Amino acid sequence: MSEKNEKDWPLWEVFYQPNNGKPYEHAGSLHAADAENALQNARDAYARRNEGIGIWVVPSNQITASTPEDMGPFFDPASDKPYRHPQFYSVPRAVKKRS
Amino acid sequence: METQQQLDNFQARIDAGEKIEPKDWMPDRYRQQIIRMGSQHAHSEIVGMLPEGNWIGRAPSLKRKLVLLAKVQDEAGHGLYLYSAIETLGVSRADLIDQYLYGSAKYSSIFNYPTLSYADVCVIGWLVDGAAIVNQTKLAQSSYGPYSRANIRICREESFHKKQGYEMVAKLASGTPAQRKMVQDAVNRFWWPTLMMFGPSDSDSPNSAELIKWKVKLNTNDELRQHFIDRTVMEAEAVNITLPDPDLKFNQETGHWDYGDIPWDEFWDVVQGNGVMNRERMKARREAHENGAWVRKAAQAYARKKKLSREQAS
Amino acid sequence: MSTDTLTTQKAFLKYLLRLADDRLILGQRVSEWCGHGPVLEEDLALANIALDLIGHSSALYAYAAQIEDKGHDDDYFAYFRDDYEFTNLQLCELPKGDFGFTIARHFLFSSFSYYQYELLKNAKDEQFRGMINKHLKEIKYHLRHSRDWVLRLGDGTEESHERIQNAFDEVWMYVDELFYTDDVDEIMIASGNGADVNSFKDDWKKFVEDTLTEATLTIPDWDQYMISGSRNGMHTEHLGLILTQLQFLRRSHPEADWK
Numbered sequence: 001m002s003e004k005n006e007k008d009w010p011l012w013e014v015f016y017q018p019n020n021g022k023p024y025e026h027a028g029s030l031h032a033a034d035a036e037n038a039l040q041n042a043r044d045a046y047a048r049r050n051e052g053i054g055i056w057v058v059p060s061n062q063i064t065a066s067t068p069e070d071m072g073p074f075f076d077p078a079s080d081k082p083y084r085h086p087q088f089y090s091v092p093r094a095v096k097k098r099s
Numbered sequence: 100m101e102t103q104q105q106l107d108n109f110q111a112r113i114d115a116g117e118k119i120e121p122k123d124w125m126p127d128r129y130r131q132q133i134i135r136m137g138s139q140h141a142h143s144e145i146v147g148m149l150p151e152g153n154w155i156g157r158a159p160s161l162k163r164k165l166v167l168l169a170k171v172q173d174e175a176g177h178g179l180y181l182y183s184a185i186e187t188l189g190v191s192r193a194d195l196i197d198q199y200l201y202g203s204a205k206y207s208s209i210f211n212y213p214t215l216s217y218a219d220v221c222v223i224g225w226l227v228d229g230a231a232i233v234n235q236t237k238l239a240q241s242s243y244g245p246y247s248r249a250n251i252r253i254c255r256e257e258s259f260h261k262k263q264g265y266e267m268v269a270k271l272a273s274g275t276p277a278q279r280k281m282v283q284d285a286v287n288r289f290w291w292p293t294l295m296m297f298g299p300s301d302s303d304s305p306n307s308a309e310l311i312k313w314k315v316k317l318n319t320n321d322e323l324r325q326h327f328i329d330r331t332v333m334e335a336e337a338v339n340i341t342l343p344d345p346d347l348k349f350n351q352e353t354g355h356w357d358y359g360d361i362p363w364d365e366f367w368d369v370v371q372g373n374g375v376m377n378r379e380r381m382k383a384r385r386e387a388h389e390n391g392a393w394v395r396k397a398a399q400a401y402a403r404k405k406k407l408s409r410e411q412a413s
Numbered sequence: 414m415s416t417d418t419l420t421t422q423k424a425f426l427k428y429l430l431r432l433a434d435d436r437l438i439l440g441q442r443v444s445e446w447c448g449h450g451p452v453l454e455e456d457l458a459l460a461n462i463a464l465d466l467i468g469h470s471s472a473l474y475a476y477a478a479q480i481e482d483k484g485h486d487d488d489y490f491a492y493f494r495d496d497y498e499f500t501n502l503q504l505c506e507l508p509k510g511d512f513g514f515t516i517a518r519h520f521l522f523s524s525f526s527y528y529q530y531e532l533l534k535n536a537k538d539e540q541f542r543g544m545i546n547k548h549l550k551e552i553k554y555h556l557r558h559s560r561d562w563v564l565r566l567g568d569g570t571e572e573s574h575e576r577i578q579n580a581f582d583e584v585w586m587y588v589d590e591l592f593y594t595d596d597v598d599e600i601m602i603a604s605g606n607g608a609d610v611n612s613f614k615d616d617w618k619k620f621v622e623d624t625l626t627e628a629t630l631t632i633p634d635w636d637q638y639m640i641s642g643s644r645n646g647m648h649t650e651h652l653g654l655i656l657t658q659l660q661f662l663r664r665s666h667p668e669a670d671w672k
Contacts, residue, residue, distance in 0.1 A: 007191065007193035007194075008191050008192055008193040009395065009398065009399065009452070009454075011186065028179075028180055028183050028184075028248075028249070028252070029183040029186070030179060030183065030454055031192065031452070031453075031454060032454065033395075033398030033399055033401065033402045033565070034398070034401070034402040034405065036561055037398065037402075037454075037561065037565075040458065040554075040557070040558055040561070041454040041455075041457070041458065043554075044454070044457040044458045044461050045176055045179055045454060045457050048172075048173075048176065048457075048461070049256075065122065067122050068120075068122055068123050068124065145448075145453070148447065148448035148456075149448050152447045152448040155444050155447055156441060156444065156445065156658045156659060157658055157659070157661060157662050158662075159492075159662045159663040159666075159669075159671035160488050160492075160663065160671045160672050161437075161467060161470070161471040161474070161487055161488055161491055162471070162672055163671055163672075164444075164467055165464060165467055165468060165471070168444055168447060168460060168463060168464055168467070169460075169464060171447050171448065171460070172447065172456075172457060172460035172461065172464070175447075175448075175450075175453055175456045175457050175460065176457060178453060179453050179454065179457070182453070192453075217662055270670065270671075274669055274670060275666060275668060275669045277666055277669065278666070278669050383448070383449065386449070387448070387449040387450065387451070390449075390451065390511070390512075391450065391451025391452055391455075391512070392451075393570065393572050393573055393576065394451035394452070394455070394512045394513075394566070394573070395451060395452055396569070396570050396572075396573070397565055397566050397569025397570045397572070397573030398565045398569065399569075400569045400570045400573075401564065401565040401566075401568055401569040404568065
C-alpha cells in the first residue's frame with residue numbers, strides 16, 4: 001500500500017461548476033502532489049474548453065461513499081414516499097396549460 | 100468464490116442495460132478485462148502523442164501549429180481520463196504504466212508507424228481518429244460506468260480531431276502537386292494499418308465474445324471495421340483521394356463496401372514488436388518516465404514537508 | 414542603430430515583433446515537452462503554456478502586420494525571417510534542458526512579463542490594449558505554475574534542489590537583457606504604448622529573490638557577466654536550429670496554402 005503511494009502522487013477527485021448558480025458536478029480524477037498542484041492540474045485536465053467557472057478538488061481518500069449494500073436501506077424507503085414529489089399533486093387543467 | 104447465482108445476477112444486470120459501478124459486485128474476469136482493455140486504450144493515447152508530436156515543431160503555419168499542439172494535448176487528457184477510469188478498480192496508475200513500459204501490456208500498433216511528412220498527421224487525424232471515434236462511440240455505451248463516462252468525454256473532444264484532419268486532407272488534396280503527392284502517399288501508408296486498428300478478424304479475436312457478452316464492447320471488430328470503411332470511402336471520394344485497395348467495391352446485396360485482404364502478417368509482426376518505430380516509441384516513453392522521476396519525488400517531498408510544518412503549527 | 418529616423422509606426426512594429434518573437438521561440442521550446450513530460454498532468458500543463466505563448470505570438474504578429482501595412486500576415490514574421498532578423502531574448506531560445514531548467518527560465522520570463530503587461534494593459538492603442546489584457550490572464554497562470562514549481566523543486570529533495578539551483582545559475586547571465594531598452598522603448602513609452610521596464614526592475618528583483626529564498630535557493634550573482642544584443646539580432650547558435658525546424662516545411666513550399 002505505502003509502496004504504491006510512493007510511486008503515484010495522491011489521487012484527487014475533481015468537481016466543477018458548469019455555470020453560475022449551477023451545482024458542482026463530478027468531472028473525473030487526477031494525480032497531484034498537493035492541493036494547489038491538484039487545482040492547477042484540474043484546470044488543465046478538465047477545464048481546457050471552458051467547461052467550468054469554478055473547481056473543487058478533494059483527496060479521493062477523503063470521500064466516504066455508500067456501498068451497493070446500502071442501496072436498499074438508503075434509497076428504497078424514498079421510493080414509497082411519492083408525496084415528496086410534485087407529480088404527486090394534481091393541478092387544475094387550466095393552470096397546467098398556462099405554465 | 101464466485102457463485103453461479105452471482106454470475107447470473109450480474110449477467111441479468113448487464114442484459115437489462117445497467118451500468119456497473121466500482122463498488123458493485125463483478126466477476127473477477129470482468130474486472131481483469133476492463134483493466135486490460137482500458138489500460139491498453141490509455142497507453143495508446145499516450146504513445147499516440149509521439150507520432151503527431153513529431154510535427155508540432157515543423158507545422159507549416161502558426162494556426163496549424165496551435166491545432167496540432169491542442170490535439171496532442173487532448174490525447175494526454177484522454178489518457179488521463181482513461182487511467183482514472185481504470186484506477187477505480189483499485190489498480191494504481193504507476194503499476195499500469197510499469198506494465199507497458201517494462202512489462203507486456205500493449206498499445207495500439209498504429210502508433211508504431213512513423214510520420215514521414217506533415218500530411219501524415221493530417222491523415223492520422225482523418226483516418227486514425229476517425230477509426231478511434233467509431234470505436235469510442237461504441238465504448239461510450241460500455242457496461243462499466245467509469246469507462247463509459249471517460250469515453251463520452253473523449254468522444255466530445257475527438258470530433259474536432261477528425262474534423263481538422265479531414266479539413267487539412269481536403270486542402271492538401273486540392274493543393275499544389277507536391278501537397279497532393281504528399282497526402283496521397285500518406286493515405287497509401289496509413290490505410291491498411293488503420294483498418295488493423297479494429298483488431299483481428301472476429302475468428303482470431305479471443306477476447307471478443309466475452310467482452311460482448313458483458314457489453315464491455317458492443318460490436319465485433321469486423322462490424323466496426325465495416326462501418327468505418329463504408330463511411331470513409333465516401334469521404335475519400337469527396338476529396339479525390341484514392342484508397343489503396345483495388346478490391347474496394349460496393350456490394351449491392353449487403354449494402355456495404357467489400358474490401359481486399361488485410362495484411363495480417365504485418366499486423367502480428369508489429370504487435371510482436373517488429374515495426375519501424377516500436378523500439379523508438381518505448382524508448383521515448385521510458386525516457387520521459389525515468390527523467391521525470393526526480394520531479395515526481397520532489398513534489399511529494401515538498402508536499403510532505405508542508406504538511407508536517409502545517410501540523411506542527413497547529 | 415540605423416540612420417533612418419525611427420518613426421512611431423516603425424517603433425511600434427519593432428516593439429510588437431520583440432514581444433512576439435519572445436513568445437514564439439519560447440513557445441516552440443516549451444512545446445518540445447509535449448509527450449515527454451515528467452507526469453501526465455504536467456504534460457497537459459506544459460502544452461497549455463506552449464499554446465498560450467504561440468497564441469500570443471500569433472496575435473502580436475498579426476497586429477504587427479497590420480501596423481507594417483505591407484500585406485503580410487502573422488505567418489510571414491514567423492516563417493520568412495532569418496536568425497539575425499529575430500529579436501527575441503536569448504533567454505527564450507536556450508534548449509529546454511531538464512524540467513528544472515524549463516521551470517527556472519519560465520519563472521524568470523513570466524514574472525518579468527507579468528510586471529511588463531501590468532503596465533502595458535493601460536496602453537493607449539485600443540487593439541493592443543485588448544490583446545495585452547487578454548494575454549495577461551494567461552501570464553498570471555504561467556507565473557503561478559512556474560513559481561509553485563520553483564518552490565517544490567527548490568525545497569523538495571536534495572536532487573531537485575541541486576538541479577533547480579544549477580538551472581538558475583546557468584540562466585542567470587541571460588536575465589539582464591530583460592531590461593534592455595533603446596529608442597524603440599523611448600518612443601513607445603512617449604506615445605503611451607510602451608512599458609518602462611526599469612520602473613519595476615527593483616520590484617521584480619525583489620520578487621525573484623523572495624521566491625528563491627522561500628525555495629531555499631541561493632540567489633546567483635546579479636553582477637556577473639551578462640550577455641546582450643538579442644533585441645538587435647544577436648543570438649546563440651541555438652536559434653538557427655530552432656528556425657530550421659520551425660520554418661523548413663513552410664519555406665520548402667512557399668506557394669502552397671497551409672492555413
